Amino acid sequence: MLTTRTSWQHKNICPLLALLSLLLAGSCSGPPVTTQPVTGETADLAVLQQQLSTLQARAEQVKDANAIKKLQRAYGYYVEKGLWDEATKLFADDATLELARDGVYIGKERIRQYFYALGEGKQGLRQGQLNEQLQVMPVVTLGADGKSAKARWRNILLLGALGKHAELGEGPFENEYVKDNGIWKFSKMKWQQAVLVPYTGGWAKNEDYNKGIWVSGKLPPDAPPTEDHGWWPQTWLLPFHFSNPVATYAPPSAPVAAAPASPGSQPKQGDKP
Amino acid sequence: MIRHPALNMLRKLRGVALLTGSVSMLALAADAPKSVQQLAQDVARLQAEVVNLEAENDLENLQGIFGFYFDKNEWQQAADLFTDDATLEWGGSGVYAGKARILAYLQSLGAEGPQEGLLNDQMQLQPIVTVAPDGLSAKARWHLFSQEAVHGVNHFWGTGVYENEYRRENGIWKISKLQLYSTMLTPYQDGWGVTALPRSKPSTRLPPDRPPSTDYQNYPAVFVPPFHYENPVTGAQVLAQPAADAAAKLTSMSALSEELASLDKRIGLLQDADAVERLHTIYGYYLAHNKWDELAGIFTSDGTIEIALRGVYKGRDSVRRNLNLYGVQDELKGTLHNHMQYQPVIHIAPDGQSALMRSRAFSLMGNYGGSGRFMGGTYENLFVKRDGIWQLHLDHQFNTYFASYDVGWKDLQWIAAPGISQTNPPDSPPTVQFEMYPRPFLPPYHYKNPVTGK
Numbered sequence: 001m002l003t004t005r006t007s008w009q010h011k012n013i014c015p016l017l018a019l020l021s022l023l024l025a026g027s028c029s030g031p032p033v034t035t036q037p038v039t040g041e042t043a044d045l046a047v048l049q050q051q052l053s054t055l056q057a058r059a060e061q062v063k064d065a066n067a068i069k070k071l072q073r074a075y076g077y078y079v080e081k082g083l084w085d086e087a088t089k090l091f092a093d094d095a096t097l098e099l100a101r102d103g104v105y106i107g108k109e110r111i112r113q114y115f116y117a118l119g120e121g122k123q124g125l126r127q128g129q130l131n132e133q134l135q136v137m138p139v140v141t142l143g144a145d146g147k148s149a150k151a152r153w154r155n156i157l158l159l160g161a162l163g164k165h166a167e168l169g170e171g172p173f174e175n176e177y178v179k180d181n182g183i184w185k186f187s188k189m190k191w192q193q194a195v196l197v198p199y200t201g202g203w204a205k206n207e208d209y210n211k212g213i214w215v216s217g218k219l220p221p222d223a224p225p226t227e228d229h230g231w232w233p234q235t236w237l238l239p240f241h242f243s244n245p246v247a248t249y250a251p252p253s254a255p256v257a258a259a260p261a262s263p264g265s266q267p268k269q270g271d272k273p
Numbered sequence: 274m275i276r277h278p279a280l281n282m283l284r285k286l287r288g289v290a291l292l293t294g295s296v297s298m299l300a301l302a303a304d305a306p307k308s309v310q311q312l313a314q315d316v317a318r319l320q321a322e323v324v325n326l327e328a329e330n331d332l333e334n335l336q337g338i339f340g341f342y343f344d345k346n347e348w349q350q351a352a353d354l355f356t357d358d359a360t361l362e363w364g365g366s367g368v369y370a371g372k373a374r375i376l377a378y379l380q381s382l383g384a385e386g387p388q389e390g391l392l393n394d395q396m397q398l399q400p401i402v403t404v405a406p407d408g409l410s411a412k413a414r415w416h417l418f419s420q421e422a423v424h425g426v427n428h429f430w431g432t433g434v435y436e437n438e439y440r441r442e443n444g445i446w447k448i449s450k451l452q453l454y455s456t457m458l459t460p461y462q463d464g465w466g467v468t469a470l471p472r473s474k475p476s477t478r479l480p481p482d483r484p485p486s487t488d489y490q491n492y493p494a495v496f497v498p499p500f501h502y503e504n505p506v507t508g509a510q511v512l513a514q515p516a517a518d519a520a521a522k523l524t525s526m527s528a529l530s531e532e533l534a535s536l537d538k539r540i541g542l543l544q545d546a547d548a549v550e551r552l553h554t555i556y557g558y559y560l561a562h563n564k565w566d567e568l569a570g571i572f573t574s575d576g577t578i579e580i581a582l583r584g585v586y587k588g589r590d591s592v593r594r595n596l597n598l599y600g601v602q603d604e605l606k607g608t609l610h611n612h613m614q615y616q617p618v619i620h621i622a623p624d625g626q627s628a629l630m631r632s633r634a635f636s637l638m639g640n641y642g643g644s645g646r647f648m649g650g651t652y653e654n655l656f657v658k659r660d661g662i663w664q665l666h667l668d669h670q671f672n673t674y675f676a677s678y679d680v681g682w683k684d685l686q687w688i689a690a691p692g693i694s695q696t697n698p699p700d701s702p703p704t705v706q707f708e709m710y711p712r713p714f715l716p717p718y719h720y721k722n723p724v725t726g727k
Contacts, residue, residue, distance in 0.1 A: 041526070044526055045308075048312060048526070048529050048530060048533060049307055049312060051537075052316060052319065055536050055537060055540055058540045058544065059319060059322055059326065059536075059540050062540065063322070063326065065547055067505070070401050071505050073400070073401050073414075074401060074502075074504070074505050076399060077399070077414065081495075083497070086504055089504050089507050090506050124497075125495045126495070127494070127495055128492075128493040129493075130456075130457055130465050130492050132456065132457065134399055134416050134418060135399050136398055136399065136613060136615045137554045137558070137614060137615060138551075138554065139551055139554050139555055139558065140551065152558065154611075156418070156613070158432065158457070160464075161466070162469050162493040163466070164466060166464045166465045166467070170611055172558075183505075184505075185506055194609075194611070195637075199464035199465070200464065200466075201678075202639070202645040202678045203637070203639055203641060203645050203678075204639045204640065204641060204642065204643055204644050204645040204678060233642075235607060235609075237562050237605075240558065244570055244571065245551065245552055245555060245571065245663070246552075246570055246571040246662055246663075246664050247570045247571075248566050249565070249566040249567070249568075249589060251593070252590060
């Protein structure tokens with residue numbers, strides 16, 4: 001069955017035009033030309049080869065998005081069990097890590113130190129510790145270079161220690177990834193601790209339980225937080241890396257306002273401090 | 274699982290020719306043309322890759338479908354997703370072997386079908402699917418996050434990790450092994466800081482066929498369920514491997530051309546599935562931050578939104594008007610409005626122009642100094658592709674519950690969903706009058722059982 005996605009599969013497509021497009025890096029999207037003479041198997045093969053190359057590139061994009069999702073999910077499965085060494089391996093050598101309000105840790109070795117600080121120097125969870133961190137809601141955006149990507153995720157957290165404390169929380173990641181020698185890695189991890197509150201009473205009755213500070217007191221960061229908007233109940237939007245995939249809504253055009261603004265209509269700018 | 278480091282190396286080398294853009298095309302044009310035989314090898318490899326990418330999507334659908342059946346005690350439907358020789362092991366239940374025994378186990382959990390006073394939301398999250406090189410079997414790790422209640426009796430939070438196996442029989446994927454490693458179970462009123470319940474024990478009423486395969490304990494003990502995969506960065510990659518005779522079937526120019534046309538369509542459908550899932554997830558992020566103009570903008574000009582029995586708002590202008598019911602655009606001071614979207618079961622139409630999706634909603638809502646609440650629900654949405662861009666055409670949510678944080682689900686009094694607004698009314702009444710917990714209701718499915726077609 002033919003599809004409308006490309007016209008390359010039409011057997012009668014002009015091979016010369018196709019070869020020319022190859023050289024010009026264009027795509028043969030014009031109307032099929034049927035009157036050109038067939039120039040032999042070599043040209044036909046070149047057409048098929050180009051068609052295959054395009055399909056391989058498209059399949060590679062699907063594989064890239066899947067690999068990035070797998071990477072982030074693997075991160076979640078390692079971190080929730082305190083497997084810091086495995087988690088660290090997922091980062092590029094020059095990656096940066098910025099979780100909550102702890103500031104920025106630069107490079108793989110510092111990221112490893114950060115994770116170990118979370119685990120109080122030890123690999124694995126402590127007896128009686130719960131560290132569930134569910135990685136959900138991926139929005140993956142591949143870079144045009146085929147070697148970089150960004151993704152937004154949501155982390156759901158159920159943390160605590162039996163007989164001591166329990167917290168429920170969530171927050172978004174805006175992460176960046178790099179394809180290094182065919183393998184996707186984290187190049188930048190940034191997570192906003194939107195809310196993390198004692199389970200008893202939840203977000204209606206509690207402020208953030210650690211004000212977004214985890215280990216920076218004992219392991220100072222390499223750079224301060226890239227932005228700081230406080231902690232719950234302070235709310236802010238970690239900007240989306242993606243643009244609207246369809247369009248931003250615009251209201252139907254209002255009747256033309258012919259009259260000049262009356263002296264009573266104040267500009268809005270003075271409304272908020 | 275068979276691994277192919279050599280193939281991985283080959284892939285890396287071949288990657289040079291995979292770059293998009295003018296540079297690679299020029300480089301490609303400079304290459305000596307390949308022979309039909311060489312081309313056939315490459316096409317066969319791409320074919321195998323596409324088969325495995327399709328399998329990843331099919332398996333995410335399959336596990337999601339299992340989860341939605343489990344939610345509503347649809348035991349027969351759930352059991353039909355297994356191979357005849359499958360095994361099931363749920364926490365400390367021990368092993369039930371064979372489809373008939375799996376059905377018996379599931380039936381031992383409660384009466385068939387949605388039940389009055391029963392909440393059993395079993396979220397299937399965070400999939401890592403690994404398809405075998407031959408595309409005939411697969412393994413997957415999933416996260417379970419559950420909200421369970423018997424009205425007036427008890428209510429729980431639960432978490433766990435699945436390590437499951439799947440097999441393709443006559444082209445249809447089935448579950449061949451379902452193993453849930455339970456992690457945590459706690460009564461809602463206590464939470465995990467106060468009470469941790471032990472993992473389940475083998476039933477005496479319906480003893481398993483084999484004792485538990487793994488000796489472990491729930492939280493507060495620490496246990497790491499074994500991983501079926503190696504570290505994705507440092508471990509060997511699992512790559513699709515074409516069948517030995519795959520290339521031999523592509524010996525003519527016309528056979529190659531036909532196969533490429535077929536792959537063109539199939540890769541298009543894979544990209545469509547990615548685009549639809551991405552769009553729906555973005556919907557969730559816009560909703561969570563009161564980005565009403567952005568949210569209304571992803572609807573078709575004649576799209577509809579129908580949520581919480583508020584009725585149907587038709588057309589993008591009405592959709593935008595509907596969103597005013599949920600708060601002021603961009604304004605979220607001290608307010609949590611997190612609407613999470615996950616467990617999508619997506620079916621793209623063969624022509625790639627429309628898609629149906631069932632997915633799960635879970636919301637954390639409320640405001641500081643006021644009150645908190647949870648919402649659970651199910652979406653059945655329709656997406657369409659217009660001018661080459663996927664858009665949301667029909668957004669329909671069946672809410673399962675709105676639960677006050679302080680009350681949870683055990684003593685949640687039945688209330689109707691919010692219903693029609695008098696000040697901002699819909700264009701038409703709700704298309705389906707659904708019921709919320711503790712009353713039973715089964716949101717209609719857009720799909721049939723993928724194994725039985727029922």
